[in-house]
Amino acid sequence: MNNPFGNQKIDIDCPACHKSFKKSIGDLSNKRSIKCPSCGVDIKIEGDLGRQMRDLDKAFGKLFK
Numbered sequence: 361m362n363n364p365f366g367n368q369k370i371d372i373d374c375p376a377c378h379k380s381f382k383k384s385i386g387d388l389s390n391k392r393s394i395k396c397p398s399c400g401v402d403i404k405i406e407g408d409l410g411r412q413m414r415d416l417d418k419a420f421g422k423l424f425k
């Protein structure tokens with residue numbers, strides 16, 4: 361199934377080097393962590409980031425119902 365919000369980009373702040381970068385939801389949806397492109401540290405997808413994704417999921421779920 362093609363995910364309608366898979367291309368939606370969200371901002372991620374690296375807790376280690378404090379650089380921010382963008383990732384698409386599709387890149388993140390099946391991962392528990394992502395690697396910072398700047399310093400290479402693993403960033404866990406949880407807390408604010410997880411909440412952000414759930415909010416987007418909800419918002420888009422309403423749009424595409």
Ligand SMILES: [Zn+2]
Nearest residue numbers: 374377396399
């Ligand atoms: Zn980093």
